[in-house]
Amino acid sequence: MIEILNSADAARARVTGALVGTILATLKNKVVPGTNLLEIDAWSKEMIEEAGATSCYVDYAPAFGNGPFGHYICTGVNDAVLHGLPRNQKVAAGDLLSLDLAIIKDGIAADAAISFVVGGQGDAASLALIDATERALAAGIEAAQPGAKIGDISNAIGQVLHGSGYKVNLEYGGHGIGSTMHQDPHVSNDGRPGRGYTLQPGLMLALEPWVMEDTNVLKSDPDGWTLRSSTGCRTAHTEHTVLITENGPEILTLAN
Incomplete structure (x- = not known):
């Protein structure tokens, strides 16, 4: 299903999007060396519920996962890049942490992800991974103009990732979003312009470039959810929800 929002839907989407961005920014500020992933999940639950919203993940049970997910946020450390199931694990200074949050409020969902180095002192390779995903996301957003094609977004993202020296996995990418978290169209992180x-x-x-340092092959944890780089290399994941308007793309998941 491809859903087109009306003006009232768009107004609600802006509220949901700002909430996602604000929660992620708050979590980033709260995480310090020694923070447990289950603490991050608990903080997320508290902020989501205080805002009168619902996590899209708690009851999430797609065919590819060992569902339901049962937690409020995805947490990926170092080599874990997608669908990271919160566990009893403390982060250390220098860890590369990715947080992916999707919530629904007043019938409209929004989805975003950030990657950052715990403690703020990152090695050059980790910072380069994060930078590549952020630049790829910016390029994808810039390409998301009314009248453009999905392939134009995919190509813009892929050009940045490949140009930064990374391989691109095409199994998971961006997606439509609206009254539900995952909708058509699929937005691959590489592709041919003028298509789709x-x-x-x-x-x-929801546009979400993600990359692994030296591979494009994933492996799954025994938990049935967490996806890691097959080589154990570090990974990064950056995502925003954007609304296509007559004047161009509007980023909805910025923090207030």
Whole structure:
């Protein structure tokens, strides 16, 4: 299903998006060396519920996961890049932590992810991974103009990731979003320009470049959820929800 939001839907999406961005920014500020991933999950639950929202993950049970997910946020440390199931694990200074949060409020969902180095002192390779995903996301957003094609976004993202020296996995990527978290169209992190669905005002997309340092092959944890780099290399993941408007893309998941 491809959902086109009306003006009332878009207004609610802005509220949900700002909430996602604010929660992620708050979590980033709270995480210090020694923070447990289960603490991050508990903080997320508290902020989501205080805002009168619902996590999209607690009851999430797609065919590819060992569902339901049962937690409020995805937490990935170092080589864990997608669907990181919170566990009894403390982060250390220098760890590369990715947080992926999707919530729904007043019937509209929003989804975003950030990657950062715990303690703020990152090695050059980790910082380069994060920078590449952030630049790729910016390029994808810039390409998300009304009348453009999904392939234009994919190509813009892929050009940055490949140009930074990374391989690109095409199994998981961005997606449409609206009254539910995952909708059509799929937005691959690499592709050919001029292909696919034509963007129109009211379409909302979650764009999410992610990359692994020396591979494009994933492996799954025994928990049935957490996806890691097959070589154990570090990973990064950055995501925003954007609304296509007549004047161009609007980023909804910025912190207030």
